[in-house]
Amino acid sequence: xxxxxxxxxxxxxxxxxxxxxxxxxxxxxxxxxxxxxxxxxxxxxxxxxxxxxxxxxxxxxxxxxxxxxxxxxxxxxxxxxxxxxxxxxxxxxxxxxxxxxxxxxxxxxxxxxxxxxxxxxxxxxxxxxxxxxxxxxxxxxxxxxxxxxxxxxxxxxxxxxxxxxxxxxxxxxxxxxxxxxxxxxxxxxxxxxxxxxxxxxxxxxxxxxxxxxxxxxxxxxxxxxxxxxxxxxxxxxxxxxxxxxxxxxxxxxxxxxxxxxxxxxxx
Amino acid sequence: xxxxxxxxxxxxxxxxxxxxxxxxxxxxxxxxxxxxxxxxxxxxxxxxxxxxxxxxxxxxxxxxxxxxxxxxxxxxxxxxxxxxxxxxxxxxxxxxxxxxxxxxxxxxxxxxxxxxxxxxxxxxxxxxxxxxxxxxxxxxxxxxxxxxxxx
Numbered sequence: 564x565x566x567x568x569x570x571x572x573x574x575x576x577x578x579x580x581x582x583x584x585x586x587x588x589x590x591x592x593x594x595x596x597x598x599x600x601x602x603x604x605x606x607x608x609x610x611x612x613x614x615x616x617x618x619x620x621x622x623x624x625x626x627x628x629x630x631x632x633x634x635x636x637x638x639x640x641x642x643x644x645x646x647x648x649x650x651x652x653x654x655x656x657x658x659x660x661x662x663x664x665x666x667x668x669x670x671x672x673x674x675x676x677x678x679x680x681x682x683x684x685x686x687x688x689x690x691x692x693x694x695x696x697x698x699x700x701x702x703x704x705x706x707x708x709x710x711x712x713x714x715x716x717x718x719x720x721x722x723x724x725x726x727x728x729x730x731x732x733x734x735x736x737x738x739x740x741x742x743x744x745x746x747x748x749x750x751x752x753x754x755x756x757x758x759x760x761x762x763x764x765x766x767x768x769x770x771x772x773x774x775x776x777x778x779x780x781x782x783x784x785x786x787x788x789x790x791x792x793x794x795x796x797x798x799x800x801x802x803x804x805x806x807x808x809x810x811x812x813x814x815x816x817x818x819x820x821x822x823x824x825x826x827x828x829x830x
Numbered sequence: 831x832x833x834x835x836x837x838x839x840x841x842x843x844x845x846x847x848x849x850x851x852x853x854x855x856x857x858x859x860x861x862x863x864x865x866x867x868x869x870x871x872x873x874x875x876x877x878x879x880x881x882x883x884x885x886x887x888x889x890x891x892x893x894x895x896x897x898x899x900x901x902x903x904x905x906x907x908x909x910x911x912x913x914x915x916x917x918x919x920x921x922x923x924x925x926x927x928x929x930x931x932x933x934x935x936x937x938x939x940x941x942x943x944x945x946x947x948x949x950x951x952x953x954x955x956x957x958x959x960x961x962x963x964x965x966x967x968x969x970x971x972x973x974x975x976x977x978x979x980x981x
Contacts, residue, residue, distance in 0.1 A: 594869055596956035599964060604952040606973045653973040658979070671980045677951065677966075677973035681869065713980050752969050 574702075593709040594683075601687045603829060605678040609689045609828045613645065613655050616826070620644045620699040620739065621659055621704065622814070624807040626686040627680065633770055637690055637807035639758075640735045641679060644706050658706060662720050667785045671713050671737070689828040692811050695821040698746060705745040715740040715756055721788040723780070723804045724815035726767035729753050730791035735805040739765065765813045766804040871974065872955070872963040875912065875925040888965055889924045891917050892953055897946040899924075899955075901938055913938060926955075928963055938962055 579820075613621065621644075624637035641659030648654035657679045662669050680689070693699065705711045717732040724731035732740070732753070743756035750756050772780075772789075777797075780787035789797055796803060814820050874888055892915075893895065902923070903914040910929040916922070938944070938957060947954045951970035955963045966974055 593870065593959075594961045595959060596954045596961045599869065599954045599961045600947060601951045602926060603949050603954075603964075603970065603973065607950045607969060610973060648972040650968055650972065652857070652972065670978055673977040673979055675973045675975035677970065678976050709979070716980050718980075 564614075570814065587662060592683075593755060597623050598683065599681065602680040602682070603685065603828055605676055605687050605689060605828065606680045606683075608830070609676055609691075610655060612826060612828050613643070613691070614653055616693065618645075618693040618699065620702045621691040621693045622742075622810065624690045624811070625677070625682065625790045626688050627682055627684055629685045630806075633768065635768060635806045636684070637811075640807045640810060642702060642706060642738055642739045643676075643691065644703055647739075658712060660716065660732070660734040662722065662734070662786050665784060665786055667731075667788070669716075669722055669732070669734070669737075670718070671716050675740050676766065687830045688700070690807075690811070690825055692820055692825050692827075693823045694742075694758055694814065694819055698742075698819060701745045702742065706735045711744065712741070713752060714751070715744050717753060721791065722786055723770065723772070723789065723802050725791040725793070726803045727761070728755055728791040729757075731788060735807055737812060739805060739810055763813075763819075764817050767803040768809045770802040770804060771800050774798075775801050779815055837949075869961055870910075870928040870963050872913075872926040872928045872965045874965060888953055888967060890967060891915070891924045892920045892926070892946060892955075893948060895946060895948040901940050901944060903941050904938060904940055914940050915944060918943075926963065944971045946979065967968065 580734070599668050606692055609623070620642065623641050623643040625639050626636060628640040630636070630638055639659070641657040643657045645653050645655050656673050656675055657676065658671065658672045658673050660669050660671050661707050680687075694702065715732075716737060717729070719731045720733060721731035722733055726736065739760060740753055740756035743759040744750045747755075750759055777789045781789060789802065790800060811825050815825070874892065891899070898918045899915040899959045900918055901913055902916045903912075904911045905914075907927060910927055912925060912927045914923060915926050942957055944962070947956065951973055952964055952966040954961055955965070963972070
């Protein structure tokens, strides 16, 4: 028992333990009408907030999972931009990377705000940060160029991928590597994107994950891997990965938002 | 206003509604989509044309929160499945078409009850506590889009 309990807890910490979620999560899951109502209302409020802001491109976050034990509030980041809605108004689309049904693969999607939040959220709350106008213009140019938009995408996926590794790429990592490609025309590879991020002072979150936690996660889910982390960090339980909170803090710290604060949208 | 059976049955025969399903993605991981349980987007079928909704308002029978409807007919169409719904209180009817595999087929059989709930972006239909279809209005359509950009 002593052995199995930590393994179970470890997997639970990673959000990967319940058998119902591990590796076969493409199965249709029951969605309550209340969840749909809340998600669509959050999308509506976020749309109003974005349209009223005058911004054109923002980094948009949702809270799909309780990560409070790691000091992390938001779980997932996308690049959102404004465009005509075809009905005389303006709407927004989010481009983001999604793990494919608990597998070790991923793909980049363009979705509406409704789709973005219809995701079994842990907390019905959104947050967004607008980069400087110059950075928004650079991002908008990239978002409208299909080839550049997906150039940083790397299909192999791990939810805890090493922030400075190239073996896997999680969703938030794709977002900031794509930001790097937008900001610096010379960035054509993930190596170069990560070099730019380091130069700009980005610092990933360090998760304290012990050996049993790592083993549990690896054993129970195809989308959890640790073999991309350097041995010295990995075996001292330091897992450095890209989180929304670390990205938002970095944007403010590096003065990349021209003083714009993080905006929070709640129901 | 009462939406009578004959008017809707006439409409039912001619529908070519078009709308895409969107995905209610059940996420279980940090920054990951791990499940895609499709919550179908439904189109209202009114008059001689199919309606992905842009010009035709959602019928009253489908836009009053708390309304209980009974599934009176389920038909396969070229694009998906058409459901004829009847308001239990007065027999008023409306029809919707769901593109693709249909609204959680098990829940939407003839005789089952469907509950209407209303949000700013449209109407949620549910059966036995499970959301089975979403009928977007103009705002809802602006909020829905799903496009995969990479393989």
